[in-house]
Amino acid sequence: MSTEAAAPSGLQIHPMDQFVVKPLFGGETINFYTPTNVTLWMALTVLCVIGLLVLGTRGRAIVPNRVQSIAELAYGFVHKMVEDVAGKDGLKYFPYIMTLFIFIVFANFLGLLPMAFTTTSHIAVTATMALAVFFFVTILGIVKNGVGFLSLFWISAAPLVLRPILALIEIISYFVRPVSHSIRLAGNMMAGHAVIKVFAGFAGVLGVGAIAPVAAITAVYALEVLVSFIQAYVFAILTCVYLKDALHPHH
Amino acid sequence: MATETTTATEAAHGAAEAAGHAAEAAGHGGHYVGMPQLNFDWFSNQIFWLVVTLVTIYFVLSRVALPRIAAVLAERQGTITNDLSAAEELKLQAVKAEEAYNQALADARAEAGRIVAEAKADIQADLNVAIAKADAEIAAKSAESEKAISEIRASAIDSIKEVAKDTAKEIVAALGGKADARAITAAVTARLKG
Numbered sequence: 145m146s147t148e149a150a151a152p153s154g155l156q157i158h159p160m161d162q163f164v165v166k167p168l169f170g171g172e173t174i175n176f177y178t179p180t181n182v183t184l185w186m187a188l189t190v191l192c193v194i195g196l197l198v199l200g201t202r203g204r205a206i207v208p209n210r211v212q213s214i215a216e217l218a219y220g221f222v223h224k225m226v227e228d229v230a231g232k233d234g235l236k237y238f239p240y241i242m243t244l245f246i247f248i249v250f251a252n253f254l255g256l257l258p259m260a261f262t263t264t265s266h267i268a269v270t271a272t273m274a275l276a277v278f279f280f281v282t283i284l285g286i287v288k289n290g291v292g293f294l295s296l297f298w299i300s301a302a303p304l305v306l307r308p309i310l311a312l313i314e315i316i317s318y319f320v321r322p323v324s325h326s327i328r329l330a331g332n333m334m335a336g337h338a339v340i341k342v343f344a345g346f347a348g349v350l351g352v353g354a355i356a357p358v359a360a361i362t363a364v365y366a367l368e369v370l371v372s373f374i375q376a377y378v379f380a381i382l383t384c385v386y387l388k389d390a391l392h393p394h395h
Numbered sequence: 396m397a398t399e400t401t402t403a404t405e406a407a408h409g410a411a412e413a414a415g416h417a418a419e420a421a422g423h424g425g426h427y428v429g430m431p432q433l434n435f436d437w438f439s440n441q442i443f444w445l446v447v448t449l450v451t452i453y454f455v456l457s458r459v460a461l462p463r464i465a466a467v468l469a470e471r472q473g474t475i476t477n478d479l480s481a482a483e484e485l486k487l488q489a490v491k492a493e494e495a496y497n498q499a500l501a502d503a504r505a506e507a508g509r510i511v512a513e514a515k516a517d518i519q520a521d522l523n524v525a526i527a528k529a530d531a532e533i534a535a536k537s538a539e540s541e542k543a544i545s546e547i548r549a550s551a552i553d554s555i556k557e558v559a560k561d562t563a564k565e566i567v568a569a570l571g572g573k574a575d576a577r578a579i580t581a582a583v584t585a586r587l588k589g
Contacts, residue, residue: 158426158427160427160428160429160430160431161426161427163427163430163431163432164427164431165431165434165437165440165441174436174437174440175439175440176439176440176442176443177440177443178440180437180440180444182437182440182441182444182445183444186444186445186447186448187448189448189452190448190451190452190455193452193455193456193460194455197455197456197459197460197461197464198455198459198460198463201460201463201464201467204463204466204467204470205467206467206470206471206474208467212467215460215464216464216467216468219461219464219465219468220468238461239453239456239457239461240453242456242461243449243452243453243456244449246452246456247448247449247452263441263445265432266431266432266437266441267432267433268432268437268438268441268442268445269441269442269445272441272442272445272446273445273449330432334432
């Protein structure tokens, strides 16, 4: 997949360089344990999570300060989402969904910093999470409902003749879930960052007169701020929907 | 949690074995061509650190952050509920106080009315006594006056009789008759009666 330096041309824009995984302390080989920029930015994500949700709530104030308000807002947001979508019995799995959501939010937003590495722009990361969700809810559904879990694919509301066809479609869509779940997030993050980098390349070529590319970067950046949050939200709410299917497979 | 972690770890191991050795594919200071996302040499590294990160976040959240925030929210809810019930109680007390105030006001009004009525009755009684006394005095005075008037009248009638007799005697004498004193008296008396 990867090759050496591109042929030199007039316009040197390398929008994909920002996604390259590099070892932090020199060296060339990347083993699974090598500390890389992935490690760095994921560690920063953890620090941000701790900063917001642990240090921010240190005061345990009845009347919260700003950071505590944001922490409570995040908590309430995800808690309500799980309760609304997956139901009361889904609240048992609220910490897992909160973990995913808060990780994706911070990874996305940290990735918006200049020179940052966006961990969630990698399909390896999002696919791991999506597959974890997929296997988790599938196993949970089978454990909770036994064979009854298969009624998820057997739509009793449809006419009998259509049910086998619908079941086939449902099964296909069920197994496509982790694919769409992961590619949606990674694709959004990658595309936005690549576009910003392309515009930045234009700005670099144009020099001081680069008003249009800078304006475009600003606009795309604003959009990316929105996308960063929305994609985290979408990932979390889809997880809730899958969880609901596992807990209540009957339509 | 158990299933999730196992799954992720298995995936990590699988990817590690698959990718493992050909890690130096990334450019040596050159620029990357193609999609870094599809460089499977890096998958094991990313997945490993992702699992570490997620497990860390999960433990931080489930052990510290989420119970704390839940406790804070519950405590706030409790405080709000308590404050609301306290406010409700105070409101009830205020209503009671208002009722008591109104009751006291009504009582005071009734008392005042009673006092006014009593005073009126007293005054009326005094007045009646005074009027009766005044009436009696007036009656006595008028009786006295009546008496005096009747005396005056009687004496006036006597004087008139006298004057009339004298005048009649004079008139009779002037007309050339000789007046009989007894006849004149009788005539005057008869006239005065008529």
